[in-house]
Amino acid sequence: MLFKGKKRLNAGIIGGAGYGGAELAKLLLFHPRVHLTFVTSRRYAGKQISSVNRFLTKVTDLCFIEPDIEALPLDTDVLFLATPHGISMKLMPDIVKVLPRAKVIDLSGDFRLKNPHIYRQYYDTEHTATDLLGRFVYGLTELNRENIRSAQYVANPGCFATGIILALMPLFSCDAVRREVSVVSVTGSSGAGEMHKEVTHHPVRAQNFKSYKILEHQHTPEIEQFFKDRFRNWDYEIGFVPQSGPFVRGIFTTAMAYNEAIHTDTLKATLEQLYKAERFIRVVNGSPEINAVQGSNYVEVSGMVKRNFVISMSAIDNLVRGASGQAVQNMNIMFGFEEHEGLEFPGMRP
Incomplete structure (x- = not known):
């Protein structure tokens, strides 16, 4: 279905009441090829979206x-599932029946893994x-573009997975990893969601x-699955340690790896x-910076080798590139739009 x-x-x-859903609504409201017709929320049903997300007032x-x-409109062309994990898999059987022609982009983890165990x-x-499970295509846009183009259902990657895969891809591509690779990713508090909890308490x-x-x-496992699908006989260990940092947005x-x-x-x-040819990926000298991609769909990546340590780094905005922005980028590909439409904001500094 090309528009x-x-x-x-x-x-x-x-599921549009959380941070990711609100960011997605903002992107779609300003997208030149999209008419956002509805946003659901069991908790806020009947209330204006702008009363919950004040930054959308007068928008x-x-x-x-x-x-x-x-009860959803039958003329829905694309449906985004911005629900907590465990909800999308309960909704999809009914979506398939009620909206058989609609394309679906799931931002949760429910359809990223092929193995239910x-x-x-x-x-x-x-x-x-x-x-x-087999009908969903993994939506790491730059590295799975052709499969996304023909997909009806896309599983949007996790925020950590997005930054990590883009950082690891150069290491595996140049055979820098011998047996194992260490990964540390630091995320801001918005990654824990908008519900009040100790880990987000100021x-x-x-x-x-x-x-x-x-x-x-x-x-x-979705990172490991991606590389197993990408490289023949891929058999490496990824030691991933996530960390919680004292900032709001970004990963x-x-x-x-060690390789002389x-x-x-x-x-x-x-x-x-x-x-180099990717619109949303900037290869930079020195270190990537979270501030340089904040609020945008852009990624900064860089790499260096010192004392036989091979290092690759990435910086993303977790709510945009790690969720809603990548979902819109995938939608653009699925409908034959220009990939950057609705996503031109370059970030800001400071």
Whole structure:
């Protein structure tokens, strides 16, 4: 289904009250090829979206509606699922029946993993829509573009997974990893969602720094799955330690391997080969910076080799590139739009 000319597609969001859903609504409201027709929220049904997300005041008069799949507009062209993990898999069977032609982009983790047993291991719940797992395409845009182009259903990558895969891809592409690679990713407080909890409570978070879910984060298997699908006989260990940083938005990733046979020129050439032509990926000298990509769909990446340590880094905005922005980028590809439409904001500094 390709949209040509000036026709705008009808889009809807299931679960639009959280940080990711609000960011997605903002992007779609300003997208030149999209008409955002509805946003659901069980908690805020009947209330104006701008009363919950004040930054959308005078931007839209839309009100939240109940997430009743059977009552959704039948002319919906694309549906975004911005729900917590475990919800999308319960909704999809009804979506397939009620909106059989609609394209779906799921921002949760429910359809990223092909193996339901691994899903149960990392998400601590049984998968209830295993028959649909094979119909979803993994939406790491720059590295899976052609499969996304022909997909009806896309599983948007996790925020950590996005930054980590883009940082690791150069290392695996130039054979810098021998057996294992260490990854540390630091995320801001918005990654924990908009519900009040201890990990986002300002007095606790503002001047604190800690690791969590050490070597067992739920994004680990989707990263491993991606590289197993990408490289033949891929069999490496990824040691991923997520960390909580004292800032609001962004994820900074550092991936490091040890290999005396790799030189800086090799790594930099690989980075250029992979990403130079990509609109939203900036290959930078020195270190990437979170501030330079804040609020945008852009990614900064860089690499260096010192004392036989091969290092690759990335910086993303977790709510845009790590969620809503990448979802819109995937939508653009799925409908034949220019990939950058609605995503031109370059970030800001400071």
